[in-house]
Amino acid sequence: MKSAISSHLRTVLSGFVLISGIVADACGPYNPIIPTPDFFADTSMPENRSDAEKQENLILWQQLTSTDIPLKDIKEAVYDDNYQTFHESVYSSKPGNSNRFYAYLRNYNDDEIKEFLSTAKLIFEKRSEAISPWYYPESKQEYSCNYLSGLYQTCVSAHASHRLADRYALQAVRCLFSMRKYAECVEYFEKTFDKYPDSNLFKRMAINYVAGCWTRLGNIDKANELFANSEDIYSIKNVDLVEYMSERNPDSPALIEHIRSLSNDSARLCAIKPLAEKILSENRAQHRGDWEFVLAYIAGHHQKDIKTASKHIRRALTSKFSTDNFRDHARAYRMQINAENRDRSTLLDDLAWLERRIHILAPDANEWNRILQNIVYAHWVPVLWNRKDYATAIALCGYADKLFISRQLHRVYESQNHDNNYALVTLDEIRHNPLYFNYYDYTDLSFRLMESLSSSQLISVKHNIKADTPLYTFLRRYARTDTDYFNELIGTLALREENYDRAIQYLSKVSQRYNSNLNTCSEGYLSRNPFAEYPNNPYSDKSLTPENAKLSFARKMQTLLVKMNKAATADERGMARLRYAIARKRSFADCWALTQYRKGYILHLFIPALDYWEDDFNRLDFLYSFDDSEGCNALFEKEANEALAMLTSDEARAQAHYILGNLKTIVKNYPDTPSARFLKTHCDNWSDWI
Helix, strand or coil: CCCCCCHHHHHHHHHHHHHHHHHHHHHCCCCCECCCCCCCCCCCCCCCHHHHHHHHHHHHHHHHCCCCCCHHHHHHHHHHCCHHHHHHHHHCCCCCCCCHHHHHHHHHCCHHHHHHHHHHHHHHHHHHHHHCCCCCCCCHHHCHHHHHHHHHHHHHHHHCCCCCHHHHHHHHHHHHHHCCCHHHHHHHHHHHHHHCCCCCHHHHHHHHHHHHHHHHCCCHHHHHHHHHHCCCHHHCCCCCHHHHHHHHCCCCHHHHHHHHHCCCCHHHHHCCHHHHHHHHHCCCCCCHHHHHHHHHHHHHHHCCCHHHHHHHHHHHHCCCCCCHHHHHHHHHHHHHHHHHHCCCCCHHHHHHHHHHHCCCCCCCHHHHHHHHHHHHHHHHHHHHHHCCCHHHHHHHHHHHHHHHHHHHHHHHHHHHHCCCCHHHCCHHHHHCCCCCCCCCCCCCHHHHHHHCCCHHHHHHHHHHCCCCCHHHHHHCCCCCCCHHHHHHHHHHHHHHCCCHHHHHHHHCCCCHHHHHHCHHHHCCHHHCCCCCCCCCCCCCCCCCCHHHHHHHHHHHHHHHHHHHHHCCCHHHHHHHHHHHHHHHHHCCCCCHHHCCCCCCCCCEEECCECCCCCCCCCCEEEECCCCCHHHHHHHHHHHHHHHHHHCCCHHHHHHHHHHHCCHHHHHHHCCCCHHHHHHHHHCCCHHHHC
16 A cells, blocks of 8 residues: 655655764764774884983983983984084084083083094094995095094093093994904904993993994804894894894893784794793793783783683783883783673772873873773773673773863863863863863763663663762762763653653753753754644644753653543544654654764764774674664654544544645545645645645
């Protein structure tokens, strides 16, 4: 049987769906980013050995001069500026340079440092010329190697009694190496640096040149040994790098950094497993925690063997590590493993520890926030959700959502209120700021989790999340749990479920101020009336206002439900059923803000957006509970046709077709009804009859 619903109404409804779909593309829903930071490597690790040596050298210069001098000023003078700039900065009578290292050299008249750095910069320039294939001196006297020979003699003479003797000795080695006097360079090093400890920075730096000399002299074994001793492991040739270094020094910082750099190379990292097990079994490493963590990460991340990973991570955290940084990453990785094991024994302590790592003044706060979000979103939330522990999942997720953004917004709030002490601003105060309210609370992951529940499930969450437990008390400092927030969402979920008694119960408790501040209200989406029918219809109900739209909708739908079942006549019951079907349909279409917080297509609860790297995201397949446009259309067709079939009088049928926009049907089939007479005197536009 052909549907009696007008094509006119279908066009209007589908048009509104199309419009709201366009709006959705512009303002959501957005797929949340779930970072997948590396729990084994570290973004703050030095890029290479040379960078680490430079940093150590800067600190030594600072200790030699003044700890009040910023390292960046020392770096500018020692590494960045050339000989001419340096000379002008320390000897000019009008320096005009704000660099505090230069100020120290001028004001203290430290000629020894001035002379050394001048010599070192000249050596650097002449070495660069000597090794450049594009350098062609104008005369033999200007040839760089001849110039370097004189600088070498300067360094040898200064080394005898100078307070910068070890620095001069390094420069002498550089001169000999650049002049290609490899055998002489080896001899000079062995004679000169013998009295210096192996920990001396300049001895370690000189070893690299001597190792290079042995390479050029054809003794690769000797060169490799020296490169290993100086931690220049990437210069080692023709051997298995990890095995070679671990045999000599399994606690080598350079070796551990190298292994950490392989975190995403499954084949190369897993190949280290037998070696790590051997080192631990033979008790050859002082920093056993490093190697236990290696095994834990291989087992958990690359082999998906959580039981073995748990065993090794426990051992790691009771052992000594080479650095606090590596231990911290191991502890974070244990949080991930604990989630897989559903082990909450250390969760509260671990969260408090991580929170300190995310302090707004911490230099690596952003990276540790990414680690926290990964642990919560990609590991703890799925475990809790699958066990139907919705309250803990939402509280933990809300905590992760708000912790870092709230600290960033302290500064935003401060600038809005001219308050210079941002530490005194509370999260609740920030939420009253227009920049914050609803923008973050309705787009973050914890809200999506809440929105995917049934109203009865969310009611349980509302009560359970307020439990007086140490974990919930800790999480509630950032996770949103205020009454208006929960009641408004519970009422909205109840509207979706057609549970109008519950919707009225909870929506009536929501404050007027809260309703007015909803984005869907302020942007006008709640001004759309689902009960407004065909233009000029004398039977339309236009009494909804945006501030109480959801509550009014619930009450009117409840009234229609009662009429559908208990009205005295079939006409009254049929008309109530038709109006109910239309309003229900429109609450999912042009009036979508009554039942949703965004209008758009989303297959899953969330499909995380790309973070930093090509494969840097995790995906959770929680089905989003409200994406039933096809179901709504089919239900509307069925309900409307059955409502029309219930009507017995011509006037009731005429009114129903007027609501549906079937004007021709009224004139043709019910010409003597009051609705037809109204139509003949009010509807004279050609577009009304199409």
